[in-house]
Amino acid sequence: MRRSRGLPRLRRSHLLLSRRPGRCRSPDRRGQGGEGGGGARLRHRPEPGRRRGTGRGRHRARHRDGAHGGHAIRGRPAAQSAPAGLQAADRRRRARDRDRVRRDPGGRRPARSQGRGRASHRADRGRDSQRDRPGLRGAGAAAAHDRPARLVRPARVTERAFATPTTLEDALAALEGDPHAAVVAGGTDLVVADRSGKRALPERIVAIHRVPGLDSMEEDGDGLRLGALVTHARIDGSPEIQARYRALADAAALVGSPATRHAGTIGGNVVNASPAIETGSPLLVFEAEIELQRVGGRRTVRYSDFVRGPGLTDCRPDELLTAVRLPGLPSGRSGSAYLRLEYRQAMEIAIVGAAALLVLDSTGRCTDARLALTAVAPTCIRAPEAEARLRGRIIDEAALADAAEASASAAKPIDDVRASADYRRAMTVVIARRALETAWRRALESTA
Structure with missing residues (x-):
């Protein structure tokens, strides 16, 4: 340090410099006794890389530059490492227990007399953004262009x-x-x-769940008679149906959940007449018949004539569906299958479904072919053009592909919330071919 000529040398102790209260600690900067001197602060190191955790800090202990006010300033707690994940929602915390003891690291004394920097510890401090249970608020004044109130659904009648x-x-x-x-x-x-x-x-x-005889399953000539109360679980587990009417067992296994299959009945499923009914296409290919009874009379209707539209059947108000009859199959090696396209593996209804029945002679020639489609029309429908392309023909992969392409001509799908008409029409070819291939494979494995 240079001094002017003629001036006495001043010692550092003679200089009137302000000193910070050290509180028995060294000053913030090395070799500096006053505030604000000694040059610029040292910058902190760059932030650590992605997913590398918090920084390790300085590699050795020594004096560092600090904020004005020295050790009287309350510092922030050290950062904690946390696993990488989604960022938490901003200000969407739940209300905390107001009576629990809260930790306040470093808050035992104020920083420059500005207080603790937190809301007062009382019940209405309004700290968190969301109440645990939002209260009810009165409706405000409606705007001039406000939408009129909609009709409220009337209260249900509980007395039946x-x-x-x-x-x-x-x-x-x-x-x-x-x-x-x-x-x-x-x-x-x-x-x-x-x-x-x-x-x-x-x-x-x-x-009618207490009416005896409606839950029977018995032989009827060369066919099978299913009572109206036979459940889907019994159909799926019946060895007789598995051996002769496999497509119906396939469909029954896909109905709803296990609880639904053990409670739902074949009679109720048929009367419900949904366009996406699982058992509809198998009943069509097996040419099932519906038995209806009323006081003083009984009649039988083909299933193809029984369902007239979505939710519409030929059952009169005073009639009761008592049974579903499955006729005997044509002679020869037969195989049947039902497949569907769905978005989930369970608790789903068909986007597109197809049931196929093929009957082969000893040479592998098709003597009878039946193909029915689900969820591509107001009711389950047959595909006559596809069936005609298989009858009298030696079945192979090319024949099945040709028939599947022809099945699209019978489909009349619509757009709805579950699929578009174009998608259903395209998937009809795919599902029909899979059903035909499965039925063909089962026919080859069967015995006449």
Whole structure:
């Protein structure tokens, strides 16, 4: 340090420099006794790389530059390493327990008398952004252009007339006395429709689950007769159906959940008449018949004529579906299959479905072919052009592909929330070919 000539030398102790209260610690900067001197602060190291954790800090201990005020300034707590993940939602914390003891690291004394920097510890401090249970607020004044209030769904009628006949005669009499009564068996369609708001429960319900004989499964000549109360689980587990009517077993195994299959019945499934019904296409290829009874009469209707549209059947108000009859199969080696396209493996209905039945002679020539489609028309439909291309022909991969291409001409799909018409039409060819290939393979494995 240079001094002017003629001036005495001043010692450092003679200089009137302000000193910070050290609180028994060394100053913030090495060799500096006053505030603000000694040059610029040292910059901190760059932030650590992605997913490398917090920085390790300085590699050895020595004096560092600090904020004005020295050690009287309360510092922030050290950062903690955290695994990489999604960023938390901004200011969406849940309300905390106001009575618990809260930790306040470094907050035992204020920094430059500005307080603790936190809200007061009282019940209405308003710290967090979201209440644990938001309270109810009154509706504000409606704007001049506000949308008018919509009609509210009327309250459900909880009082119903519920009849549980124990004989078939009592059940038919209950239907004859009230044409607006609804029959319920498993209730998997009727109750679900009411809960979803699609169709309200009728004021009078006739439960037939106690009527004896409606849950029977028995031989009927060369065919099989299924009572209206036979569940999908019994159909899927029946060795007789697995051996002769495999497509129906395939469809029954896909209906709803295990609980639905053990409660839902074949009779209720048929009367519900959904365009995406799983058992519809198998019943078409097997040319099933529907038995209907009323007081003083009985009639049989082909399944193809029984379903007239979505939710519409040929069942009269005073009639009860008592059985589904499966005729015997044509002679020869036969195989059948039902496949569907769905977005999930369970609890789903078909986007597109197809059931196929092939009958072969000893040379592998097709003597009969039947193909039915699901969810591509108002009802399950047959594909006559595809069937005609297989009859009398030696079955191979080319023949099956040709018939599958022809099946698209029978499809009349629509756009809905589950799929577009173009997508359904394109997938019809794919699902039809898979069903035909599976039926062909099973026919080759079977014995006449």
